[in-house]
Amino acid sequence: MTTGILLLLLTGGSLLSLMLGAMPLPAIESLLSVVDHLSGSTMSRLQDYQHAVITELRLPRILLAIMVGAILAQCGAVMQGLFRNPLADPGIIGVSSGAAVGAVLAIVWAPAAISAWAVPVSAFVCGLITTLLIYSLAQTRAGTSITVLLLAGVAITAFAGAGIGSVSYFANDQDLRALSLWQMGSLAGSNDQNILLSTAALILLAIAFQKRANALNALLLGEAEARHLGIQVERLKLELIVLTAIGVGIAVASAGIIGFIGLVVPHLVRMSTGPNHRTLLPLSALCGAFLLMIADLFARLIVQPAELPVGIVTALMGAPFFMALLIRQRHSWNS
Template sequence: MIARAALFPLLTVALVAAVLLNVGLGAVGIGPLEVVAILAGGAGLDLGVPYTEQQAAVLWGIRLPRVALGALVGGGLAVAGAALQGIFRNPLAEPGIIGVSSGAALGAVAAIVFGIAAFGGLALPFFAFGGGLLATLTVYAFARHGGRTEVVTLILTGIAVNAVAGAGTGLLTTMATDAQLRNIVFWTLGSLGGATWPAVLTVLPFVGAGAFLAARRGRELNLMVLGESEAQHLGVSTERVRLALIALAALITGAAVSVSGIIGFVGLVVPHLIRLLSGPDHRTLLPASVLGGAALLLLADLAARTLVIPAELPLGVVTAFVGGPFFLWLLHRTRKQHGGWG
């Protein structure tokens, strides 16, 4: 186990390294000194390190917004996954379980097929966020009974909503033109290729505030892991905490998916890796997941950008190649620990 005092510096170093690799590597190479010189030049300082106008334009206009968006999306998805795993007391839970990702996909595809996305840069994220929010509200409404949220019913309802949203997305895809199909496929597989500073500023308040508020619930989640009755006896309003964290997870995931498309497994893999490194204390797990998720998604995006230059792999494909085998290993490990599913 790694102590809390060492974990955060380690994750910070990993995140800084991922940022430097992402801003420097690509079709246009930018060395670390050149990166610093360009950033200083933006503040009016001349460090005497030569760089080209092309390098400055690529750094400011393409790579920095992409890195910022990747860090926000990765950190947000990871902390949402950690919160949901704590609520359900299940390491296999992740943001897609409450239907927000599939709902966001349906909203975005509808905006593309019906031509709404052509009206402006924020139209597609708005419809994606609205679709994710609607799906989450539907799941929660069906799962709530007698003033309480039934966890099993919530999970089963999430599966049903995911199926319906997936069917709707498939139906709309059959109605799309060839040009729209390319956009739909690229969006549903996830990408940071459309990152801009306006997109970063759009998603920042939702992900930033959601992650901050979720991370403050670490103590309550630690008590809820002991059991709902035990947590209530210790003064935790379990229903209120569950509702708050589900809402925050939906807010974070909906905002992230609205600008990056569907990117799976980050919310599953990162929290579990943090648990392996530092233990199950949610007071450490939640903020550490933000740093770990940001670093992991930036490394995945670096692979997506550079493995098949000049083409680019969909980011969701890269995370699936990493997360799929990890999920199978986690499934096997969980089954082995509990002696089967029954």
């Protein structure tokens, strides 16, 4: 039932995103334009420039929003399950910031001939290094210290911000504006390459995470209990950390820093379906795709014909939710 509702919402949101914008277009003709683009037919009666708006601007943004939103939401669900803490997500513990440093370095200094692949590779490497560093700092004899994990994430985020600021200081005016917009998160740079890369990453992560869903369920009982059930806990942690670094690195390289998707979405799904990762992970992917696509639609509509960076919209939606979550956690600690 929940899957059907999310698929219906995703379909309806995609249609709205095709129709609405600085140039409103009719629904049926927008759909026919997409069909024409995919099949080579000529059923749509839209003008050439209207057809170009659909196929070259709006459709790539929708596809990238779906892929990036699904990746971030699944990575957030995995991080929360791995560390058994509802406050953990790739942004809160600094993974996104680490990946952003790598992407910024590649954007400014990589040769143009290899920059297309240098950005995601650099983002992945720096995101992985950041994740492993934070994870090692949080390790204690009793297991993973969530307090140290979050504090290390804050420190790494601050350090990454200083690194990005330093690179921006030495960038020329053109690179500086591109970096500023990219740091706030944007789907405006969607193209065939980052859509294909994000799609491949989503498929890889969806399969890999789903294979480890039962192990994540066992980990919710505690590390000692999971070991008694035959789970190789340390190996599982390392695998999930590397997979999360891949996903976040590619998402950051494709769309910049987009916060709170990985934090908010797993909670929304968990409240409606429960903590079973076999259903939590795929439903989080669908919900994350829908939420980021709608956020991008609002970003395009609020100040049209200009547009807000989508990262600002997700922050405006996610920050109040995060504060409510902190208040709820405080009440549970005091009770």
